[in-house]
Amino acid sequence: MSAPRRGPSNERLERFARQWGLVLAVVALGFLYPTYVGWLKGLPLVGDYFPTVGSMVIMTVFTMMAVGLNIVVGYAGLLDLGYVAFYAAGAYTAAWLASQQFEQVTFHFGSVGVAPTLSGIHLSIWLVLLIAGLFTTIVGILIGLPTLRLRGDYLAIVTLGFGEIIPQFVRNGDNVGGFDLTHGTFGISPIDSPGFGSGLSSLGLPDNYRQSFEAERLFFYTALALLLVTVICSVRLRDSRLGRAWIAIREDETAAAAMGIPLMRTKTWAYALGAFFGGVAGAFYASFKSGAFPADFYFNISVFLLCMVILGGMGSVWGVVIGGMLLGYLNAEGLATIGSKLSSSTGIDFEPSKYQFGIYGLIIVVMMLFRPTGLVSERRRKLELEEGVHDEPLYASQRE
Amino acid sequence: MSDVLTATRVRKEFGGLLAVNDVDFTIPTGKIVSLIGPNGAGKTTFFNLLTGVYTPTAGRIDFDGHQVAGEPPHVITKLGVGRTFQNIRLFPQMTAKENVLVGMHARMNAGILGSIFGIPRVRREEREADKRARELLAYAGLRGRDHHLARNLPYGDQRRLEVARALATKPKLLLLDEPTAGMNPQETVTFMEFVSTLRDEQSLTILMIEHDMRVVMGISERVTVLDYGEKIAEGTPQEIQKDERVIEAYLGRGAGT
Numbered sequence: 001m002s003a004p005r006r007g008p009s010n011e012r013l014e015r016f017a018r019q020w021g022l023v024l025a026v027v028a029l030g031f032l033y034p035t036y037v038g039w040l041k042g043l044p045l046v047g048d049y050f051p052t053v054g055s056m057v058i059m060t061v062f063t064m065m066a067v068g069l070n071i072v073v074g075y076a077g078l079l080d081l082g083y084v085a086f087y088a089a090g091a092y093t094a095a096w097l098a099s100q101q102f103e104q105v106t107f108h109f110g111s112v113g114v115a116p117t118l119s120g121i122h123l124s125i126w127l128v129l130l131i132a133g134l135f136t137t138i139v140g141i142l143i144g145l146p147t148l149r150l151r152g153d154y155l156a157i158v159t160l161g162f163g164e165i166i167p168q169f170v171r172n173g174d175n176v177g178g179f180d181l182t183h184g185t186f187g188i189s190p191i192d193s194p195g196f197g198s199g200l201s202s203l204g205l206p207d208n209y210r211q212s213f214e215a216e217r218l219f220f221y222t223a224l225a226l227l228l229v230t231v232i233c234s235v236r237l238r239d240s241r242l243g244r245a246w247i248a249i250r251e252d253e254t255a256a257a258a259m260g261i262p263l264m265r266t267k268t269w270a271y272a273l274g275a276f277f278g279g280v281a282g283a284f285y286a287s288f289k290s291g292a293f294p295a296d297f298y299f300n301i302s303v304f305l306l307c308m309v310i311l312g313g314m315g316s317v318w319g320v321v322i323g324g325m326l327l328g329y330l331n332a333e334g335l336a337t338i339g340s341k342l343s344s345s346t347g348i349d350f351e352p353s354k355y356q357f358g359i360y361g362l363i364i365v366v367m368m369l370f371r372p373t374g375l376v377s378e379r380r381r382k383l384e385l386e387e388g389v390h391d392e393p394l395y396a397s398q399r400e
Numbered sequence: 401m402s403d404v405l406t407a408t409r410v411r412k413e414f415g416g417l418l419a420v421n422d423v424d425f426t427i428p429t430g431k432i433v434s435l436i437g438p439n440g441a442g443k444t445t446f447f448n449l450l451t452g453v454y455t456p457t458a459g460r461i462d463f464d465g466h467q468v469a470g471e472p473p474h475v476i477t478k479l480g481v482g483r484t485f486q487n488i489r490l491f492p493q494m495t496a497k498e499n500v501l502v503g504m505h506a507r508m509n510a511g512i513l514g515s516i517f518g519i520p521r522v523r524r525e526e527r528e529a530d531k532r533a534r535e536l537l538a539y540a541g542l543r544g545r546d547h548h549l550a551r552n553l554p555y556g557d558q559r560r561l562e563v564a565r566a567l568a569t570k571p572k573l574l575l576l577d578e579p580t581a582g583m584n585p586q587e588t589v590t591f592m593e594f595v596s597t598l599r600d601e602q603s604l605t606i607l608m609i610e611h612d613m614r615v616v617m618g619i620s621e622r623v624t625v626l627d628y629g630e631k632i633a634e635g636t637p638q639e640i641q642k643d644e645r646v647i648e649a650y651l652g653r654g655a656g657t
Binding site: 232233236237240241242243244245247248251252254255256257258259260261262263269273 | 451452453472473474477478483485489490491492493494498501502503505506507508510512515516517518522526565568569
């Protein structure tokens, strides 16, 4: 570089601005969303299409799960069709540690908005989020150890199986040797609200989210902060020694092993870290909804999350964020809005939300036809497009 | 210790097929050794036994004081065996530099939390790895190719990148599986000069499978011949060229007379 000499701090600042400028702008816009959503909704024609803050919470939480799933599917190339299991594990951790489920004991620690005499375990939701993440990580490792020896389609089928086992377990877990662990099909409700307690309210931190007048806004800020942390961790991991190992395994397992990468351990870490974020998201969502219900953990959630990853661009964090927000929006209210608009303006009685999975499927098919790398291509896939690709493979990629 | 690797009665069966039949084999430290033999003689299978891709049915393999038969590939790599593949197996969607960085995996220590928080030790390690990767690329004759995707490199450069990636694992023993396959005579000569320098400058021991007899006879200090999974001859290139059984294996019975 023959650029004129600058102070190192100046140069670093410039590089930082180039790298993160757009990101910071988007994050700022995101955090300010509740302040200008009213104005957006007042706009003619398009106003009704903007999501409410409540929908934004759901979109953000699902996007967080998609970013977690992207570690498994996008980085390490392990097709996981049972990610919903981690969402369930996280949600039930919150349900166990912040509700009246275990009425035999009364244990309170940092919980807000709960009478001190109320039975059950009531931990602070912040602590619960962390515990849920760690617990789900352990679940991920336990599921991963036996299954990750498989490759490709076989792995997908087994993860699909585990994705079904865990919801079935919670559905039938109301009598585990006479002990009511999951309250069966009724689910566990209510779950405590997040909050910082009255002690910190002098710092401007909210005492109790759910009892606040702007509960949705508080949940949204928290969800966005969690998503931001997930994205940062995800980017950091991608560019680390471990991230390179994941991508190497995705590209060629045999060669990766020959370069000194322990396959099982590295794959299990991908699974475990993906699980961690799924668990935290699940616990937070359970607290937002104030309940964990087995009906929320069907297979279609796994597919829905996978659609977000594919639509956004496998392996591309920002792509997955966009894909997640987009599909999350359609799911939370977009399709319903479009349907009601359509029927009120044309008189056709059509409810797109009834056909939602058909519509997601169509989106994926169209993407595969016109933009197979996703909305935002992973950097290396973009390189490939820019540099051009040799038409014929130079070597046979079959296993020795 | 004069032999970096000793294989004792190594045997590999695939079902009923005997691919490697009780082969004894030693690689003296610091030498360039060639493994030759007709197609299907079990050379690549033998390579895969040495590197842990396959587990031997019987026998032991001692590398640098460790019994490595049956160990997984990453353990053997960490002990100091680097390799290239017969059909180039780079990480096609990664850049040349990233390929080399992957090779350094076993020599780096960054953990998950350290990477997420970007602690100084991890950042320093990344900087050093980056520097070393660029040096290795330059050393392998790939200067200026750092950011090219592996799959877009010309064939000869892909071969060189495989060597650079193997060197990144800091091997004591480098295994090259048909390194000059598909190269034209000029490329072959340059590449073999590179292998020679490698051995001298990096104080490596090199074992290679090779089909080009001019290459084998020109560069190796010792040649082992496999046929139908059995070792039929071992010696200096001059001895091998005169060996009856070798001539028979390559040209058929009666050709030697």
